[in-house]
Amino acid sequence: MPIPMESLAPRPLLRDDVHQRLRDAIVDGTLTPGERLRDQDLAAWLGVSRTPVREALLRLGQAGLVHAAPGRSTTVATLDARAIRDAQAVVAAMHRLAVEQAVPQLGPADLEAMREANERFADALRRGDAEAAVTADDAFHAVAVRAAANTAVETVLDQYTPVLRRLERLRFGSLSGRASVALHERIIERCAAGDAGAAGDVAHETWETLRPLIETLESENA
Template sequence: MPVPSLAPPSTRSLLRDDVYGRLRDAIVDGTLGPNEQLRDQELAAWLGVSRTPVREALLRLQQAGLVVARPGRSTTVAGVDARAVRDAQAVVAAMHEVAVRAAVSVLDAVALDAMRAANDRFAAALRAGDVETALAADDELHGIPVEAAGNAAVATVLGEFTPVLRRMERLRFSSLSGRASVRLHDELITRLAAGDAEGAAAVSTRTWHTLAPLLDT
């Protein structure tokens, strides 16, 4: 029979992405801790899915450095490896630089105001010692130029490697001390509003490299 012109909607990719996201978030927020053994059958039962999307998700998590697979032996949650985090940091900083350069010409006043509001929430969460809210606000702020840039490749790479940094922050912070980032965010927004692509890109890179001291603790 001829191939139908309209394919039925497929939920496979949505299910696969959902399982990946839920396992990734469980690792990042510490629900699944470092060196914890990951058995696909147990994870499938926990998530209410078959083992196939779990296996696919574990492979992606391994590629991102959040999972360690030992063929024929075990699959475990990766520990915090300084080299892996530095590698992820370099990639994430570079991707945000690309996004910021592209976003300068398309960000409007509404987007810039949204960035300012996110930075206000970030600063308030820092004062309250609320790590989760601070990181969510930080993600929102930096996500605005990424979305505006419209570069799918950048978004995909950030989706893979930003969780490595966020997990490190959660594991290493007893209270979030990122007040320098508030000032850098303000400077980033100011340069974006002025149409200064080079200056905004430089500030974005500096912002992501403020995480470096955490790697030495």
């Protein structure tokens, strides 16, 4: 049969949807550090077969969100300071690159989207709503990532940003994340001025604010 000419609306692949749902459950704490993960239980919870669950767990293991010991059970990874430090360095570098590449492509609508996201971010911090703060922060940074249209950057960020989001929820649940609001404003200003280098520097600085939390985690684990 010839392939129909009309296009179908795009939809996420089942394995990608399962991966995202499990990843989000780990990041938001639904699945807690050290919790044992049985693929049959997860498949029943998500209403899917065990195959996409196993594929998702493999990807989550590569990102450092789950730990699978050979011949033993798979568990949700604990907050590992070394893994988080490594992820932070990579994510900071990728956002610097994304912003630098995005600046020539950003239009007024993009800058307004960044402002609106930052306003939602600031409001969520005032209310101590970590979930809303993370969502708004994602929306803010996503503007530049989309504009950069660098699939390599997007792939790396998709893998390693969730590692940091687990830690950030501790900060965004308090007022200690307020410095990021001002940094976001500086990014917007530099982008509006067309200064790609300066905008990239501030984007990198934004993700460097996680270092004190990482150092605290390292001292707690020492």
